[in-house]
Amino acid sequence: MDKVQELGYSSQESVIRTNKMIRNTYMLLGMTLGFSAVTAVISMMINPPFIVYIGSVLVSFGLIFVLNRKQNSAAALPLIFAFTGLMGFGLGPLLNHYLAMAGGGQIVMTALGMTALTFVGLSAYVMTSKKDFSFMGGFLATGAIVMLIAMVALLVLPLFGVYIPALHLAFSALVVLLMAGFILYDTSNIVNGHYQNYIMATVGLYLSIYNLFVHLLHLVGVLSSD
DSSP states (O other), X not given: OHHHHHHHHHHHHHHHHHHHHHHHHHHHHXXXXXXXXXXXXXXXXXXXXXXXXXXXXXXXXXXXXXXXXXXXXXXXXXXXXXXHHHHHHHHHHHHHHHHTSTTXXXXXXXXXXXXXXXXXXXXXXXXXXXXXXXXXXXXXXXXXXXXXXXXXXXXXXXXXXXXXXXXXXXXXXXXXXXXXXXHHHHHHHHHTTOOOOHHHHHHHHHHHHHHHXXXXXXXXXXXXXX
């Protein structure tokens, strides 16, 4: 009888811990997305050169490593806002580029709407079904390596006078599919109690949403242009 009670208490504690994890993660995710939106608007008003977007991405890679080391310390919260604020600021030049195109406002809003629908739809599916997508870890890791190699290739090829627009489209399509997979994977790990730190869970979801938006923006922009 005592063992049964212990198992019951353990199960109840696990549910409480998971619910707290879900609440903290999505609360922080909403706050960081809002903060990114503010810094993106500021960046759009300042209108810095496009190199700022590339610079923000490179510096943010470093911040991710720092966040990973400090995830259980008091420095984690200011660090995650510094990270997401910088990422948002880097979006300014990119958004201004698309807004300057014919129908630019519609392109940005379409990409934003598609990003929101994709994230909400995939998250809702995992939340309601409670399916475990942890088996996707290996596939996603392989996909991420392929993505990084392709990204380096796309940066290097133009230096040799090679520019193939179809490769950029294929790359963006790959990233969109990969980010959708990461949303399923990360949400599943949060819901099923596989993640123990809401800071890094938030970082994972934020990066998926950010990259999903950027590459949907590219795809919509290309498909909307002549």
